[in-house]
Amino acid sequence: xxxIVEKRVLSENDRLAxxxxxxxxKQNILCVNFIxxxxxxxxxxxxxxxASYTPAHSIAVLTGDIQTDNDARRLSQYGFPVRQIxxxxxxxxxxxxxxxxxxxxxxxxxxVLLIENVGNLVCPSSYDLGEAAKIVLLxxxxxEDKPLKYPGIFHRAALMILTKTDLLPHVEFDPxxxxxxxxxxxxxxxxxxxxxxxxxxxxxxxxxxxxxxxKAQHPAAAINS
Amino acid sequence: xxxIVEKRVLSENDRLAxxxxxxxxKQNILCVNFIxxxxxxxxxxxxxxxASYTPAHSIAVLTGDIQTDNDARRLSQYGFPVRQIxxxxxxxxxxxxxxxxxxxxxxxxxxVLLIENVGNLVCPSSYDLGEAAKIVLLxxxxxEDKPLKYPGIFHRAALMILTKTDLLPHVEFDPxxxxxxxxxxxxxxxxxxxxxxxxxxxxxxxxxxxxxxxKAQHPAAAINS
Numbered sequence: 001x002x003x004i005v006e007k008r009v010l011s012e013n014d015r016l017a018x019x020x021x022x023x024x025x026k027q028n029i030l031c032v033n034f035i036x037x038x039x040x041x042x043x044x045x046x047x048x049x050x051a052s053y054t055p056a057h058s059i060a061v062l063t064g065d066i067q068t069d070n071d072a073r074r075l076s077q078y079g080f081p082v083r084q085i086x087x088x089x090x091x092x093x094x095x096x097x098x099x100x101x102x103x104x105x106x107x108x109x110x111x112v113l114l115i116e117n118v119g120n121l122v123c124p125s126s127y128d129l130g131e132a133a134k135i136v137l138l139x140x141x142x143x144e145d146k147p148l149k150y151p152g153i154f155h156r157a158a159l160m161i162l163t164k165t166d167l168l169p170h171v172e173f174d175p176x177x178x179x180x181x182x183x184x185x186x187x188x189x190x191x192x193x194x195x196x197x198x199x200x201x202x203x204x205x206x207x208x209x210x211x212x213x214x215k216a217q218h219p220a221a222a223i224n225s
Numbered sequence: 226x227x228x229i230v231e232k233r234v235l236s237e238n239d240r241l242a243x244x245x246x247x248x249x250x251k252q253n254i255l256c257v258n259f260i261x262x263x264x265x266x267x268x269x270x271x272x273x274x275x276a277s278y279t280p281a282h283s284i285a286v287l288t289g290d291i292q293t294d295n296d297a298r299r300l301s302q303y304g305f306p307v308r309q310i311x312x313x314x315x316x317x318x319x320x321x322x323x324x325x326x327x328x329x330x331x332x333x334x335x336x337v338l339l340i341e342n343v344g345n346l347v348c349p350s351s352y353d354l355g356e357a358a359k360i361v362l363l364x365x366x367x368x369e370d371k372p373l374k375y376p377g378i379f380h381r382a383a384l385m386i387l388t389k390t391d392l393l394p395h396v397e398f399d400p401x402x403x404x405x406x407x408x409x410x411x412x413x414x415x416x417x418x419x420x421x422x423x424x425x426x427x428x429x430x431x432x433x434x435x436x437x438x439x440k441a442q443h444p445a446a447a448i449n450s
Contacts (some may be wrong), residue, residue, distance in 0.1 A: 002230055002423055003236055005227055005230045009227055037263045037264060037344070037370055038262045038346050038367060038370060038375060039262060039364070039366060039367025039368050041295040052250060064376055065374050066374060066376070066377070067373060067375070067376050068370070069372050070370050070372050070373070072376065089347075089377065090346050090347075091436070092345035093318065111397055118347070119262070119264050119346065119374070119375075120345060120346070120348075121317075121344065121345070122314075122316040122343070122345055122348070123289060123345075123347070123348065125317050139264070139366065141264060141364065141366040141389065141392070142263060142264025143264050145293070145295050146263055146264060147290055148292060148293050148295070149263070149290050149291060149293050149295065149344070150263060150291055150292070150344070151291070151292050152291070152314065154431075160291055167366070167392065167395055167396070169394045170391075171392070183393065
């Protein structure tokens with residue numbers, strides 16, 4: 001019974017996500033969906049990403065949490081439109097939430113939409129938000145085995161970002177082993193290691209995001225709209 | 226529709242959990258349920274906890290994961306009965322899984338049952354496993370705001386363990402603020418800070434666990450059975 005309802009929910013979500021994908025296409029919006037454990041550094045990554053652009057660039061952010069608008073407050077100081085989605089207990093964002101908050105945000109593109117999902121390595125991976133890419137974050141304090149233990153999201157993600165590399169000297173963590181484990185689950189997954197605190201590796205990440213818009217072949221989906 | 230099914234699932238879980246609670250009572254088993262984000266240090270905490278006892282003590286472990294039996298392999302080297310629960314995609318343990326695996330483990334008490342939940346700060350908090358206490362772990366790399374962002378588990382937990390305190394010199398993290406946030410959600414929550422790597426604070430944790438068995442007032446639920 002539960003499985004039937006879950007299938008129905010996911011099928012309805014897929015229908016709404018297809019609508020979002022069409023909307024992103026029409027409005028030349030490049031959408032990426034950031035997924036990780038709580039505290040892996042999604043908000044810190046977004047903060048430094050936004051700080052790398054001027055408000056003349058066309059970027060918007062939707063940020064999901066069970067409770068609080070802490071992240072939206074942190075992110076809105078960079079001058080870009082930001083909206084908090086408080087799920088009130090739901091462990092993931094779904095396409096309906098994104099659609100509603102995108103309407104309320106009034107972001108019509110062209111540009112880049114960054115979606116920070118609820119901190120959870122499991123549930124968000126099943127919900128298509130119409131994004132061009134899912135990006136999974138893994139911090140160096142979490143252990144190299146996480147791709148094997150939570151294969152769903154590593155299988156679906158286009159990119160794994162290893163975060164908090166400034167802590168590498170202080171933890172027992174082998175980045176090569178983490179990547180090897182991720183590629184066991186998803187041989188195609190791309191990989192960037194960075195520190196949002198020091199900025200190390202950040203140029204590679206910004207280059208990746210820029211390259212994604214070129215791949216999308218919608219010139220107006222450029223960050224420099 | 227989905228809410229109705231979820232309520233029915235939780236109500237069925239509560240019924241099974243009540244059965245487990247009765248069983249723990251009859252068999253003088255003290256059961257605690259560890260919940261945290263992936264990579265917060267549940268397995269490391271359990272490893273050092275098991276290493277603090279000799280196999281003459283009566284302790285058993287059930288450890289949950291989406292995939293892999295890595296944790297059971299790590300934990301079984303200490304000579305105690307350990308069983309992996311692979312949920313195969315389900316984001317939490319439920320009372321039915323615990324009942325089945327406890328039967329297969331053949332642990333009849335008296336003693337202590339340590340349950341390591343799936344790494345997830347959201348979903349496991351709603352599922353009663355008949356435990357005497359939920360214990361939430363928060364590592365110093367995750368940020369002080371997590372109790373406010375994930376209030377469900379901090380509200381239900383009897384104890385918050387701050388882990389990885391050996392990393393405090395290398396991160397911006399204020400333990401007092403984390404505790405203040407946890408107590409906003411749950412004024413009664415107890416608090417221990419420790420490092421499973423260095424052992425700092427570990428005596429306080431072992432003392433807490435020992436005190437819990439005394440509170441339970443079932444002498445045979447003692448670790449020293």
